[in-house]
Structures are given as C-alpha cells and as structure tokens.
Amino acid sequence: MKVALRAVIALGLLAGFYLLVGLIVVLAVVIDIGLIVRGDGQGIQAGIAITLVAMALVRALIVVSRRRSGNEHGVAVSAQQEPELWRTINNVAERVQTQPPDEIRIIPDVNAAVSEDTRYLGLKATKRRMYIGMPLLLTMTVDEMRSILAHELGHYSGSHTRLGAPVYRGRVSLIATVRSLEKHPFVQKIFVGYAKFFLRISLAVSRRQELEADEHSVAVAGRSAAASALRKVHGLAPAWGYFLDSYVGLIGPAQARPADLFGGFHALVNNPVRQREMAAMISEQGERSPYDSHPALPDRLAAIEKVAETYIDPDDRPATTLLADASVTARGVEEAFLAPPALALPTATWEEIVARGMYEAANRAAVSDLAIAGQRTTGAAVPTLDAALEALARGHAPQLRADLVAAGWDDGERLLD
Template identity: 55%
Template sequence: MTTAFRAVLAFTLLAGFYVLVGLIVGAAVLLDVMLIVDFHVNTLKAAIVLTLAAGALVRALIMVSRLKGGEEPGVSVTREQEPVLWQTVEDLAQRVRTAPPAEIRLVPEVNAAVSEDTRFLGLRAVRRRMFIGLPLLQTLTVDEMRAVLGHELGHYSGAHTRLGAPIYRGRVSLIATVQGLNGHPLIQRLFTAYAKLYLRISQGVSRRQELEADEMAVAIGGRPAMSEALRKIHGTAAAWDVYAQTYLSLTGAGGMRPASVFNGFHALMNDPARQAEVAGLAGRPEETSPYDSHPSLADRLAAIERLPEPPHVPDPRSALTLLRDAGVAAHAVEQSMWTPEALTTLRPASWEEVVERGMFAARNAEALHDLAVAGQRVVGAGRPYLDAAFEAIAQGRQEELAVRLAELGWSPSPTMLAGVLGQALEGVLIEHGQARWTLSWSGPARLLYDDGEEVALAEYAAQVAANPPAVAGLRKWLGDHGVRHDYVPVPDEDRPAPAPGLPA
C-alpha cells in the first residue's frame, strides 16, 4: 500500500468518523421525534440510550474543538542571533528543494522536529517552524546534525507536515470521543474499533514518511552520519530519561533549581559508568506496535544500509559549533524550562547543593518530622521531640507508632517503622553536620560521613524498631553525635537559607 493511498484512506476514514457521529446524532433525533408522534415504551428505552450517547459524542467533539495549543516550547532564535545555524538550515532546505522554516526554536528535548500551520485541510501552508533539541547539539557532530536537519526538512519537501496536522487532529478527536463514551459501552466499542482502524492506517502513513525523510537525510549526510545520528539519539534519549528522573526531579526540593541544566547533562553523558548504563538501556530490544508513529531503530538502520552512498566530505566537529555561543544558547533554553514562579522563587544553585539539599528534603525531612509527631501523639509529649518516638519504641508501643505514621500518610507495611526510623536517623546526622548527601554522576547520590565513609543505618534501624531495649544504645549513639534528648526537628522549609558560599 503506497503512502499516498494510505494518506487518502486516512482522510477518508477521518471524514467517515464525522459521518458516523452524524448518523448517531441523526438517529437519536429521529427516535425522539417518533416518541412525540407515537409513544412506545420500547422506543423510549432506545431513545434514552441513543440520546445520551449522542450527547456524549457532541460534548466530546466540542471539548476537542475548544482545545488550544499552548505556547511553543523553547526559545526562538533569529538569523542575527545564530547566523551559522540559520545558514545551515537554509542551505539544506535548498538541497531538498523546499522552503526553509520561518522560525527556528531551540528546545530542551532530545528531539528535532518540524511543524507547519496549515489551512483548508493542509492544502495551504501558513507558517513553518523547526525545533532543534539542545541535547542533540551537545551529542551529535556537525555531520550527524546536518543529516538530522535534512531528515526534518525532508518532511517539508514531501508535504508530510501538511498531512500531519489534520491527521493528528483526527487522532485527538477519536481518542477524546472514545474516552467520552465511558457510560455507553456498546457505542464505545463501535468507536474504539473505528479508532483502532484509523490509527493503524494513519500511523502507517507516519512510519512510511519517516523512511522517506531518512532517504533525504542520507542524500545530504551519507549513510554513516545518519545511522550514527539515530543510534546517538536513541542513547541520548535514554540518558535524558535517567537525568530527568534522578537529578532534575530534585528541582524545587529545598527551594532550589540547578543553575546549569545542560552542563549537568554533559557531565552525566561523559561519566564512564553512566555511559555503560546508557549503552545497556539503548541496546534493549524495542517493543513495536502497529500504532507506532516511527519505524523501529533496527528497521530504519536496515533501510538506510540499502540506500546508495552519496559523495560527501565528513565534518566531525561538535554540532555546538553551529551556535554562535553555546553557553548563551543553553542559558536561554534553560530559562524557558522554568515557569515564571520557579524563576522568581527557586534559588539557582550548583548541582552539588541541589543534590545535598534536595535529597534531604525528598528523603529525610518528612521522615524526621513525622516520626517526631507520631511519637508525640503516642506518649502525649508537649512538643514533637524525636526522643518521644524512641520512648514509644522503648515502651513496646511500636504498633501504635506505626498507626500514627500511617495517619500521617505513610503506607503500612511490616518494615514501615524501620524504614521511617532509618531515614529519620539519616536526617539527624545531616541536621547536626555529621553527614551530607553527595553528588555522583555515576549513580544515585550517596550519604557520606565527613571522612568519606558511607552512612548505612537501615539494618541498625530495623534492629532498634524490633527490640525496645536497643533504644538505650540508640540514645547513647545520638548523644555521642551531639544530639540533645530534647531535639525537635525543624521542617526544611522553616530553616533559614544558608549564606552564599557557606554549606547548608
């Protein structure tokens, strides 16, 4: 089945979707009229079901029609700001015989993409945009970046973007319609089957378009450049996921945000241990589906190898050389990642400080506070002394303490009390300057004593939680670390921020 035929079929199915909606709405109106003319109980039941379903369909379509696109991601760069990048894109557009984009935007994503605002179901183009992920510029060579840009411009050359907008709109409408029919199982099954058929056809069009754009990319950069670019993008995306989940997720904890997002990502990408981890993640077999918008990496690489190799002079320089000042560009893109509120309320800090304060806020602060509050409630103390929790354990009232912790939001389990106690004891050491969370690009942050030894309290906390007489030894151990018996944990947000240049 050719791409053109698939596209025509997708548009036909999209039109058929609206016809199907119209038929159901029309049938509902017809039954309502029949009830008015000649009332029957059986007709009433069918009319109610069909009218409610028609209402759900119309409501779903109205909601979709009201959806408006948000602000474009990233930052727009002009020809004056990035002359080399613009010249590169314009030269490549000429090579693939298409008009260049009207706007180039640098985005904080492991991706490159193009879009095209259109009218009259894609027959008329209004404005073209190109999105270039800064992480790609960090990891690709000029040669590889040119191939990627050639691929994206190939979507313009093949009119893929004009087909994409209405087809995407159809996907959104169908999915919203299916979700809006939750109370109408019979009609929902009908539209679910129709949606699956539409998605299989339309996503098949998208996959074929990706292979066609790959042909453009190879014609510009050659097989090695495009193949290596795809492999790097696959690995960089896996690395960015690790970075976002492990490091960027600490943003906001402790009232801070990283002063340099992309320098941190560069450090992670250049760590040998992380390189091995990312290679393992990228090497996992891909799960494929008829509903995928892109062919698998293996299929794309195999298709590229079958293409002829064009004459080409390699350019192994970093793709960052396409930017006038990579540092300035990275800073601008980073600023676009934060909301106005985050920019004004979160203090920019080094990654070392973000990890140190963020890990305490994420792992220890709540455990420290809640254990003290739970202990106060169990023994009836006047204030939430941490020692009140120890006293509850010493009295053998662990079950009561666990119930109070569950009331504060902790998930009940046989090891809950030991886990909270261990995290709280870590927090005590941190609050008293005996230990600190330490940044590592090779793996998770590590809690270390001043001498570099790793803090490991989980086993000890489990022993104390299960053995009331062990509380005496715990109190002595804390006293040796300078912790007073009347110590009251202070929530992290209530502590004064450290002076610039001083440790927390």
Template identity: 55%
Template sequence: MTTAFRAVLACVLLAGFYVLVGVVVAAAVVIDVLLVVDFHGNWLRAAIALTLAAGVLVRVLVVVGRRAGGEEPGVPVTRGEEPALWQAVDDLARLVGTAPPDEIRLVPEVNAAVSEDTRFLGLRSTRRRMFVGLPLLQALTVDEMRAVLGHELGHYSGAHTRLGAPVYRGRVSLLATVRALGGHPLIRRVFTLYAGLYLRVSQAVSRRQELEADRFAVAIGGQRAMAGALHKIHGTATAWGLYTADYLSMTGAGGYRPATVFNGFHAMVSDPVRQAEIARLSEQPAETSPYDSHPSLAERLAAIELLPEPEHVPDPRPALTLLRDATAAVQAVERSMWRPEALELRPASWDELVAQGTYAVRNAEALHDLAEAGRRVVGANRPYLDAAFEAIARGRQAELEERLRELGWQASETMLAAVLGQALEAVLIQHGQARWTLSWSGPARLLFDDGEEVALAEYAAQVAASPSAVPGLREWLGEQGVRHDYVPDPQRVRHAPV
C-alpha cells in the same frame, strides 16, 4: 499500498469519524422525537443512554475544536542571532528542493521536528517551523546534525507536513472521544475499533514518511553520518529519560530547582558507569507496534544501508559550533523549560539540590511524623523525638505504628523500622554529621564527614524490634550532639517535587 494512498485513506477515515459522530447524534434525535410522538417505556432507557452519549460526543468535539494550539515550545532564534545555523538550514533546503522554514526554535528535547500551518486541508501553507533539540546539538557532530536537519527538511520536500495538522487533530479527537465515552461501553467499543483502524493507517503513513525522509538525509550527509546520528539519538534519548527520572524529577524538592539543566545532563552522560548503563539499555531490542509513528532503529539502519553513498566531505566538529553563543542559547532554552511557579523556586547547584532535595523527600517527613506519633502515644505536650523512643522502650510499638498510619504512612511489617531509619538519618543531617551527596552514577549517597557511608537500616530494625536497644540509641545520639529534648524543625518538612 503506496504512502500517498495511505494518506488519502487516513483523511477518508478522519472524515468517517465525523460522519460516525453525526450518525450517533442523529439517531439520538430521532429516537427522542419518536418518544415524544409515541411514548414507549421500553425505549426510554435506550433513548436516555443514546442521548447522553450524543451529548458527550458533541461536547468533546467542541472542546477539542476550541482548544488553542498554545505557545510554541522552546526559544525562537533569528537569522541575526544564529547565522551559522540558519545558513546550514538554508543550504540544506536548497539541496532537498524545498523552501526553508519561517522559524527555527531551540527546544529542550532529544528531537528535531518540523511543522507546517496550513489552510484548506493542506492545500495552502501559511507558516513553517523547525524545532531543534539542544541535547542533539550537544551530542551530534556537524555532519550528523546536517543529516538530521536534512531529514526534517525532507518532510517538507515530500509534502509530509501538509496534512500533518488535520491528521493530528483527528487523532486527538478520536482519543479524547474514546476516553470520554467511559460510561457508554457499547458506543465506546464502536469508537475504539474505529480509532484503532484510523491509528493503524495514519501511523503506517508516518513510518513510510520517515523512511522517505531518511533518503534525503543520506543524500546530503551520507550513510555514516545518518546512521551515527540515529545511534546517538537513540542513546541520548535513553540518557535523557534517566536524567529526567533520576534528577530533573527532584525539581521543587526542598524548594529548589537546578541552576543548570544541560550542564548536569552533560555531567551524567560523561560518567563512565552511566555510559555503560546507557549503552546496555540502548542495545536492548525495542518492542514494535502497528501504532508506532517511527520505524524501529534496526529497520531504519537496514534501509539506510541500501541507499547510494554520495560524495561528501565530513565535518566532525561538535554541532554546538553551529550556535554563535552556545552558553547563551543553553540559558535561554533552560529558562523556557520552567513554568512560572518553578521559576520562583531557588536556583541551586546540583550538589545543593540533591542534598536538600533528598532530605526533603526522604527524611523530613519521617522525622516530623515519628516525633508527632511519639507525642500522641506518651501524651507529651510537644512532638519531640525522644517521645517516640520512649514509646518503643515501653513496648508500645503497635500504638506508635497506629499513630504513623494516622499520619499517612502505609502499613507494613517494616514500616516502623523504615520510618525510624529515615528519621535517624534526618537527625544526623540536621546536626551536621552527614550529608546527601550527588552521584551521577546512581542514587545519592548519605555520607559522614569522613566519607564513610551512613547505613542505619539494620540498626533501626533492631531498635524497632527491641525496647532494650533504646538506651544504646540514646547514648549514640548524645555522642552526635543530639539533646534528649530535641524537637524537629517544623520549617523543614518536605516540599514535594514539582
């Protein structure tokens, strides 16, 4: 089955979706009219269910149809701002036999992409955009970047983007419809099966188009440049996922956001331990699905090896050299990443963000809640920490745990020990004895001033289980400068990440 035939079939299936919606709506109207003309009680339940389902379908189509495309991501760069990048794209467009995009935007993604606004179901193009991921410019050489850009321009040359918008909207409409029909299992089943067929066909078209665009990339940059780019993109995407999960996710913790995003990413991928982890994760075979929009890395590399190798003069310079002022571009793209509420947060270095953010997420609430639970158990007038120690000393751990559950902590055999350990860490931090320390190799580490790692889990478990251990705990805290009537600072309760 050719790519062109599959594309036509995807459009036919998209039209069929709207016909299917029309059938359900028409059936609801007919049965409602029949009930009015000749009422039958045993039809009433079916009529109500069908009418409600038809209402859901109409509402979904109206909402999806009205949904604006929104502001395009990233930062637009003009020819005057980035002449080298535009010149490269213009040259590549001529090589693949297509018009250059009307707009280039730098985006904070491990990706490059093109889009095309069209009218009359793709018969007329109105505006073309190219999106270039800043992490790719950090990771690739000029040679590899040219191959990637040639691949994207190949989508234009192959007219792959002409039907992209309607096919995408159809995909969104189908998935939204299936989600909205949760209360109508029979009709939802019909639309689920139809959506599966549509996605299989449309995504198969996408995979074939990716392989076709790879031919343009190899014709421009050669097998080595395109294969190297694919390997690096795969690894960089894996690294960006780790970076987002382990570091960027801390944005908002403690009321801070990172002052620099891409410098931190560069620092993480430069760490030898992380490099080994990224390499290991990248080598794991990826699961494939008929619903994938791209062929697997192995499939693309195998297809590239079969293509003829063009004459080519390599350019191993970093791809960032295509930007006139890489620092200014990085700052502009970083600013575009943040929502207005995130921009109101205090910018901080990664060292400060990790120190304050980890405290806010791990320690602040434990310290505050343990003191409050102790106050409730012993009847103190203030939530001071020693009240919790007194409750343990009196053998009232069960009551202390109950109060912690009231404050939102999840019940478990180790709950009291865990809360106590985190609270003791907080005390050391607030009294300047320890600090959470940034590590690009893994999780943050809590270190004393002399560099020794703080390890309180076993000690906290011992104290939680043994009232006789409380005097020793009080003595140790006294040596750290903690007064017996110490009350946690209420202003330092956790700010959740955003």
C-alpha cells in the same frame, strides 16, 4: 504509490469517522422527534440511550476542538541571534528542495520536530516552525545535526506535515470519542474497532514517511552521520528521562537550582558507565507494533544502508559551533524550562544539589514522623520539629518514643539519643 493510497484511505477514514458521528446524532434527533410526535411512551428507553450516546459524542468533539497547545515550547531564536544556525538550516532546506521554516525554537528535549499551521484541511500552509532540542546541540556533531535537520525538513519536502495535521487531530478526536463512551459499551466497541483500523492505516503512513525523511538525511549528511545520529537519539532519549527524574527532580528537595542545567546532562552522557548503559539500550530491539509511529531502529538503519551514498565533506565539529554562544542559548532555554519557583532558588553546583537533595529525600519520612509525634505529645496546632524538641524538653521522651515505634521505627536504645 502504496503510501499515497494509504494516505488517501486514512483521510477517507477520518471523514468517515465524522460522518458516523453525524449519523448517530441525526438518528438520535429523529428518534426523539418521533417519540414526541407519537406520545405513547413506546421506545422511550431506546430514545434515551441513543440520545445519551449522541450527547457523549458531541461533548467529546467539542472538548477536542477547544483544546489549545498553549504557549509555544522552548525559545524562539532569530537569524540575528543565531545566524550560523539559520544559515545551516536554509542550506539544508535548499538541499531537500523545500522552503525553510518561518520560526526556529530551541527546546529542552532530546528531540527535533517540524510543524506547519495549515488551513483548508492542510491544503494551504500558513506558518512553519522547527524545534531543535538543546540536548541534541550539546551532544551531536555538525554532520549529525545536519542529518537531523535534513530529516525534519524532509517532512516538509514530502508535505508530510500537511497530511499530519488533520490526521493527528483525527487520532485525538477518535481516542477522546472512545473514552467518552465508557458508559455505552456496545457503541464503544464499534468506535474501538473503527479507531484501530484508522490507527493502523495512518501510522503505517507515518512509518513510511519516516523512512522517506531518512533518505534526505543520507543525501545531505551521508550514511555514517545519518546512522550515528539515529543511534545517539535512541540512546539519549531515555538518558534524558533519567536525568529529569533522578537529577532535576532533586531541585525541590535541595532548594537550589543548578548553575548549568544542560551542562549536567552533558556530563552525565559522557560518563563511561552511562555510555555503556546507553549502548545496551540501543542494542535492545523492542517488539514491533502496527501502532508504532516510527519504524524500529534496526529497520531504519538497514534502510539507510540501502540509500545511494554521496560524498560529503566531513564536519565532526561539535554542533554547538552552530550557535553564537552555546552557554547563553542554553541559559535561555533553561529559564523557559524551569518553573518560576525553581528560578527563584539560589544556584548551586550539581554535586551540592545531589548531596542536599538525596539527604532531604532520605530523611523526609523520618522528619515527618518525628514532627507528627511531637504534635501528638505536645498538642501543637501543626506537626513541626519544634514540637518534637519541646516534647523532649518537657520530659515526654517515653510518649514520643512510643509514637515513633508505632510509626515503624526500631525501638533501639539510641532511638532518641
């Protein structure tokens, strides 16, 4: 009841936000008309100020309303392509007493989510989508994956996605509005206060919805699998970010792409050192904030332990058994993930990419300094290594050395050997 009341309050605050914007716009119009009718110039500064505020508000809402999500993330898989995955999801949907999604997409992220296209402020659903991270399928067991699926489908069961659509748009609109009022600090403070109150209420609802969805995880997969899946996701998420920055980021410098991108991530998280690092990250309890969209991990684990346990026939097989051919699916997601220039590069092993990429990154600054020094010495049109070599061939080593020392190089005996 408390959650339902907060949800109603959140929607009411959202309506109040648009009403507040409307009142300011109407006030600006009334004041401007009054100034025109009076024609004596009194109050013109106030009129200009309120008009500028109204224009900023309207501009912010127009920008938000025109935003489009663009192409859907990941790769859509049909029931013909992935029959076992669809069968499992349909079975879980039946267990949590909701309709299955209309579309399933495999995404390159440590995440799973559901969305619902709606009309009439969420009263009518038109299309449901489920997003499943390829890294999750590679690292979870079947039971853990069923737990994750039950959690996400539980959001459908509780109609969370219908409430989430208008509330999320409200959050985006409020944030855009606050940012648009930077030149109007007084009015901005009013909207900042309104936004904080709205966010505290709406995000409290979101946290409660997450706990409700966790109850579905336990009912479908059991407490052990639900807790294990949560711990894994909390450890895998930062590991995925590290993988993208430290390994995938080397594709450009190495001028080669991996033959198996997700295989590299699987090898990374199965490394004993990385496993200890992930375990340490999971054990760290961050500060709780009223603006968190999810409860803290310890709170979720504690809540799971209080949910009534039901007997589940265990299935510890890798979640990839839910896929017809995990390597084919992973390759399709990889091709959708990498940009066209990266896809055009030749393939190489991860060992080769790391070696080439790190060498290139380590020597990039030195090569740049040498090319610029060569350009200055020879008067070449652009800085190139050829210009530096030409300077040496012409006997201009002293000038080249001076430029490199000026760039911060050590003036040792073997500087240009």
